Amino acid sequence: MNVYLMFKDKDFNFEKNLPLQSEEVAKDLGVDILLNYMSNGDEFVYNVSKKSLLSPLEDIDTILYRQNILKDCIKNPDIINAIYNITLKSINAKNKAYFGFFNKYPSGILYSSVKLMELFLDLLKELSNIAANNHQKFYSAGLKRFFDMIIKEIDDEYLSIIKTHLKTLEFKDGILMSAKLDKNSKGTDYTIRTPHTDNKGWIAKLVHTRKKDSYSFSIDERDEAGTRALSQLKDMGINSAAKALFVSANHILKFFSILRAELAFYIGALNLSKALENIGAPVCFPKPNSLTSHKKSFKNLYDICLSLSLNKTIVGNDFYSKDRNPKLFIITGANQGGKSTFLRSIGLSQLMMQCGIFVPAKSYESNISRGVFTHFKKEEDKEMKKGKLEEELARMDKIIDNIKSGSLVLFNESFASTNEIEGSKIAKQIVKALIDNDIEVYFVTHMYKFASEFYNTNKQNIIFLRAQRKKDGTRTFKIEENFPLQTSYGLDLYNKIFK
Amino acid sequence: MPSFSILFCQNTKETHSVTKKPDFFDDLNLDIIINDITNGKKEYNLKPIFYNHLQDKETIIYRQEILKDIEREEIYECINSFSKSMQEIRKYKELSSRTSCKHQKERWLLNSADIYCSAVFNLKDSLLKQSPKSKGLKTFLDYLDRYLESENFKKLINRTNELNKKFNEILYCLHIKENKITIQRYEKEVDYAKEISSIFEKFTQKEYEEEYNVQFFQTEEINHVESSILKFAAKLHRETFEQLSDFFNHFKNFADKTIIKFEEEIQFYIAFLDYIKPLEEKNLNFCYPTVSKTDKNILSHNSFDIALAKKLYKENKNVVCNDFYFKDKERIFIITGPNQGGKTTFARAFGQIYYFSSLGLKVAGSKAILSIFDNIFTHFNKEEKMDSLQGGLYNELSKIHMIINQATSKSIIIMNEMFSSTSLEDALLLSKKILNCIAEKDILSVFVTFMDELTQLNEKIVSLTSMVDEQNITKRTYKILRKPPFSGSYALSLLEKYSLTYNSINNRIKKA
16 A cells, blocks of 8 residues: 555655755755745644755656645645644554554553554545545546555455454464574574464364473473563564564554655645735646747746745746747846846746646746756855855855756845956856856846846847836836846845935 | 695695794884784784795795785685684684583584585685696695595585485474473464555655664573573474484584685785775885895885884875886895884885885885895884993993894895984094994995984995975975985966866766
């Protein structure tokens, strides 16, 4: 029995390390704010959401697989929450049974495994009831398969078989085991055996009647060493049964924990969906395109974190690539004009799309990226200029170590810590090398020299965006296609602050 | 074959005369090296073999050939797995002699016979497949061949196999209820644990293994409950246990003495190879020296102090190697240069190379041509406090005098900072006298000294200097060369520094 709600043919690996640079990307894009809304204070949901958001999928099928499940969840949030609660109970049950931790002895392990199994039995029953009563409300391949499996595998007959065995494992009639002799002439390979029964099903009393070929002896109660040896012998006998039950219980527990973790992902998305609904901010399920397609279009794409923090809807941006196959976006324009916000919305939407949830836009269509990287100016670094440029290059060096063709890099005022001529030279070499290797680049910059050099190449696949301002100097926070201007609007800001 | 040895060829005399650590061991770091080499092989008494160096070329070559064979991984494995078996045999023998339980005592002998038979058989089989080139291993293989064909061995192996098979087939049942144990025959009752597992099989989560870690504390010794069970199990399988008793009485001493001796002696080679292997993997060279009885035109390429290399290896640091040679009349190295520049290390390396060549083993370096020596004398100035200057000098001089008296033209002398605790004038005068004596006796020798003047003394002397970095003279290179004593821009370059130019990024990016 497999959960398979994150992938249609495998479990989500929550142990897997995040891609390198993930923490950097998360920080630069403000992922933390998003995760707080997704988790709603649940640390587990927080971690699951973070893992999935920062491990972007690269195949369209899986993205759509999750999108469809999420659509089902949004329609039936109560049922999803009820199943999630069952999984939480399984974790509690484990803690109650003091499972595994304290016991070194098979008899103890067997005892606590039986107790745990009894608790699981109830939870499985509950789960199969939910499945039976609600399965027709679900349309996604993932949840349909899941419910069908539960209905098929966990029926009443099966549950009653388990009950019987839990009884047998109390060994009221003693323990029968086979043994071989090891190299030291001591018993080994102890194997628990099911005693033969007579036609009525009674366990044979043969043990007592078969005199010729059996030898018995008893251990005196006062013989301490003998009693110890006897109990070890018993333990060795039931060990294989204890192991079998312990391992089975753990697999059931594992089933519940996988279910919990995979559901946590959808719970996170549900929470986020609700928060945005309250604000009235639009979302849509994006259309992922293949890695090689550079078709891109979005309407009202906004910075979700900003919207959530301000608790209101904000102005979004529109773009349509037509048939230009854009590879490089150079974003220039006024300070405080929404450039960084735009850059973050691009990065976050890409991550959200590639983990299989909705994106903050009225519509969104984009190619898949093989990893998202960020290279943002570090405000907090107040070191000497020379040191700062080196720090920027060292970070770039790390990115190059891990980047692949087909990745996405977001630059925010990078390489501006030296003068413009040198900064432009550096940026130009790096950016050119990246796009020539099929890496998609967004570059927010004030370096006119850098921007204009690319502008003068007249290449169709380089897009120039500019933060707008009206004639009176006020900002619209809109980013639109426009060529780079030589002057920046720092003066505006100065005037505003120093007025 | 009366006394085959894998350490000495048949027509030479075995030398075991030195039983304690030679005097020069500490000075040359040989004590550290030999301790390390023999450390993992404490059950064998290997140190005395390392204390006795060879003076005949034939035995040196006998050992070199054997070592070359064993260096081949396949042959090394043959021997290693044989040794592991012999260790097990020794363990069972020890156990068998200690226990009072008859069934156990007899069974343990059967176990060791079983291991022995297959070990000897495998050894011959696997060695033969590798067709060793050395005289030593070939002779031993011949011996093994004859032994395996002998009636005694055949009888042993047949009886062992027959009996073992019977014991492995024994299967009985125990029924335990409360404090009563019943031993009975196994009557095809099914495995209940499997039944449990199959019921829950549907929950098996892929790629997820549950750790179940119950360990039973088990000794080889048998307790009284187990011994009662064994007694009754023996009754259920009476015939088999009777045959075991017969076997025990017949084959008490089954192991062959020559084979036992071989297994002990061969550890000399194994221990040495185990020791140098990690260094060789670090690309440090070891080579088979060419040895000569008479020629003093010696040379060595890329040599180093093995003890130091081992230490640096553990600290993950690099080892600096050096070359040296004597030609024509040259006999004496005088090494000068800055402190901590590798002079003493060079002197030690020189001594070690000589010593290991005389054990018939490989020496540090990529190439070595050496002479056979009769003795090594060392005098390393240890900075110990002396009661009076005169007393110290007196002792030092007496020791040096003794060395010069005992040394012959076939000896090696290595001296480190002699007379460093006396006045320069005295030290110079005494050193010159001693150097002339040594030159006269035609002794190969190495002197580490701070007295530059000594390098000009006579035509047998070669001056070596520990070198410093030409740009930064405070930086030691640890290179020792044949030389007279020592007398006295922005943005794009940064891109290059970080490999971020257009071309380097192009080369670095992983293509889809």
